[in-house]
Amino acid sequence: MILNIAKKEWKLLLKEKGTFFWLLGMPIMFIVLFGSVFGIASSSSVTLPYIDMDHTPTSQSFLKTVGDKSGYKLEAHQSEGMQDQIDKIRDGKGTALLIIPQGFEQSVKKGDGNPISLELYREATSDSVIAPFRAVLENLANGYRETKINNALAESGQTKEAREQVLAAPFTIKDRMENGSGYNVITQVVPGYTVMFVFFVIISMLKRFLGDKESGMTARLRSTRMSPMSYLLGMWLSYLVITLIQCTVLLTFGHLVYDLQLGDLFAICVLVFMLAVCGTGIGLAISMLVRSDNQGMAFTQLLTMGGAVLGGLWFPVDLMPKTIQTISHFTPQYWAQKAFQDIMLRGVHISGIVNSLLVLAIIAALGLIVALVRYKRFLRTALG
Amino acid sequence: MTKNTIEVNQLAKSYGSKQALNNISFKVREGSCFGLLGPNGAGKSTTMKILSGLLDADTGTVSMFGQGIRKAGNAVKDRLGYVPQSITLYEKLSAYDNLQFFGEMYGVQSASLKRRIGEVLEQVGLADRAKDAITTFSGGMKRRVNIAAALLHRPKLIIMDEPTVGIDPQSRNHIFEMIRTLKNDGVTILYSTHYMEEVEALCDDLTIIDHGQVIAQGELIEVLDRFGTQAVYLELQDGQRPPSLPGSGAPAQKGRGWLLETTNPLSILSQWAQACQSASLQVKQLEIVRPTLEAVFLSLTGTTLRDN
Known part of the structure; x- marks a missing residue:
């Protein structure tokens, strides 16, 4: 009986193309869109115009080094077009303009204590774009300064060892990645949107439960051999399986298209199962709690969108204020995303995600308990 | 049984x-x-x-x-x-x-x-x-x-x-x-x-x-x-009024004809037929009407079912 109800539900879902869009089309679209946007932002260069008024080997060499180190693509402009470029920045149509003044080579070589100024025109809102570029310029200026000191020390008769000792920095930074080297935007986006869209299954569940109630189907089925519990379990089973398929498709898509490293597959399977139980458990609870479609949609939007932001599905939780980080611990999305990243990035196995699984199980159990408690009332209103 | x-x-x-x-x-x-x-x-x-x-x-x-x-x-x-x-x-x-x-x-x-x-x-x-x-x-x-x-x-x-x-x-x-x-x-x-x-x-x-x-x-x-009352229905050419019958109530108009409720429909039918013949009225329809549930409901509740 339970399986027959689930079978009917799968047939219905296959006829409802909108469900596919919500459960598979939309998340894949989001993964592709945000994967591309953030992927491009982190890997490709931004074009910055410059005007070299010095036209010397030193200025050319300097610009090449800036380009290589910053990753920005530098675009040469003639000095006659300087005002146009500045106007563009003023009008918000350009980001920045670097000007190497005449006498740059001479100033670098002479080093007489009167440094020449490079001019960096920039648009007021371009801080985040220009900051890395500016850091590279300052770094290069420091490099030139060190060369100048080194030359001065050499001229004063200091040995190479002595000069190196003087110029050596008091500390160095060693970058040690402790938790895997696979982090990229995809390891954020794929599990993030998988978790987010799992909770969209609530909309489908809500529509079916309320639809059956409104149409009199729930009442009619009571006149058959079907027990009330079979109905609840059958519906739950159908959406549980759908959610499992949804997660499998999305993670496989991430793996095949973006080379997402899934880590321990057994751990991933257990996590996906628990996430599906959690999402559908909440779906059952909301379907039994709400009195109308609109009320249910409001609940669901709050849970899916609010949970996505708070749970760190769109961007890492660490970027959020401390209070919000604390609140995020109360969302199932946080624990699911954390567990996915623990497995995919940090290489942990099932034992490493026990806490996350436990929290998801507790939320699922709460959802199921609420659904069971409210089910009698749901039936009463359906039969009344 | x-x-x-x-x-x-x-x-x-x-x-x-x-x-x-x-x-x-x-x-x-x-x-x-x-x-x-x-x-x-x-x-x-x-x-x-x-x-x-x-x-x-x-x-x-x-x-x-x-x-x-x-x-x-x-x-x-x-x-x-x-x-x-x-x-x-x-x-x-x-x-x-x-x-x-x-x-x-x-x-x-x-x-x-x-x-x-x-x-x-x-x-x-x-x-x-x-x-x-x-x-x-x-x-x-x-x-x-x-x-x-x-x-x-x-x-x-x-x-x-x-x-x-x-x-x-x-x-x-x-x-x-x-x-x-x-x-x-x-x-x-x-x-x-x-x-x-x-x-x-x-x-x-x-x-x-x-x-x-x-x-x-x-x-x-x-x-x-x-609960139903029998009746006789009479419809005359050109929608004329039926002849009145002594000792019977006034007929009620129903559609193009007239309906007279009675406990003795055969007698009313016969009287109406004779009266129409005597008055040279052209009869289109003259019949005993079987009681309906609508009439039953009306007699029991004082309202018609469709009014409800």
Whole structure:
């Protein structure tokens, strides 16, 4: 009986193309869109115009080094077009303009204590774009300064060892990645949107439960051999399986298209199962709690969108204020995303995600308990 | 001795302060078509839901096939088909898929279900539309599938709650024929409606309820005889008034003619015929009119059923 109800539900879902869009089309679209946007932002260069008024080997060499180190693509402009470029920045149509003044080579070589100024025109809102570029310029200026000191020390008769000792920095930074080297935007986006869209299954569940109630189907089925519990379990089973398929498709898509490293597959399977139980458990609870479609949609939007932001599905939780980080611990999305990243990035196995699984199980159990408690009332209103 | 398929005894149900049913009792004979007649809001659907096991009564008892419906559980459900007033089908699924689902819910074995679906679709005249989605069906066709869903497990009793609301005459006739066939096959039918002519056309026995109370019940002919008044109808050429008859009341206009209620229709018929002949009036129609349920309802409640 339970399986027959689930079978009917799968047939219905296959006829409802909108469900596919919500459960598979939309998340894949989001993964592709945000994967591309953030992927491009982190890997490709931004074009910055410059005007070299010095036209010397030193200025050319300097610009090449800036380009290589910053990753920005530098675009040469003639000095006659300087005002146009500045106007563009003023009008918000350009980001920045670097000007190497005449006498740059001479100033670098002479080093007489009167440094020449490079001019960096920039648009007021371009801080985040220009900051890395500016850091590279300052770094290069420091490099030139060190060369100048080194030359001065050499001229004063200091040995190479002595000069190196003087110029050596008091500390160095060693970058040690402790938790895997696979982090990229995809390891954020794929599990993030998988978790987010799992909770969209609530909309489908809500529509079916309320639809059956409104149409009199729930009442009619009571006149058959079907027990009330079979109905609840059958519906739950159908959406549980759908959610499992949804997660499998999305993670496989991430793996095949973006080379997402899934880590321990057994751990991933257990996590996906628990996430599906959690999402559908909440779906059952909301379907039994709400009195109308609109009320249910409001609940669901709050849970899916609010949970996505708070749970760190769109961007890492660490970027959020401390209070919000604390609140995020109360969302199932946080624990699911954390567990996915623990497995995919940090290489942990099932034992490493026990806490996350436990929290998801507790939320699922709460959802199921609420659904069971409210089910009698749901039936009463359906039969009344 | 005639067996009763349903015995309802002192059934009462209220929703908050509203008394939907007030101690109604009736019996449905095995193999009969029983009409439950009453205006909207009379308590018909509440009665149907209680009998179908969807609602619990506040007080009173219902027994079906000699068993209390609550205690009997599936033993009664296996022999009962319920056709609700609303069309409860999944619009996007085909007629076949809908029937398959209901068949499974009624516990029809999968080996025989396919054949049975074919049979009931044939019965409701939609065998050629089995694979079409319900959403492509007319209102009448949907009603027929709605009934078919209650026939899959070969029930011995079918409860139909206003199964012909809002359908075309063709589908209505099809449903009537189907009900007659089912009755001939020995199936007991409990038919709820507010269309009096349907009860007159289909039912052997009836109960009329109004405001949750039984106001008349018994065999259809007996109820008509007991509560209805016979009348004579006369229609003259050019809509002329009929000649008055000494000792009889004034006739009431009905359509293009006149209706005179009487306890002695043959005498009135004869008097009117003679009077028209004497006055050289051209008679278009002169007949004894059989009492109707509409007249019964009017005489019992002072209102017509449709006014309600």
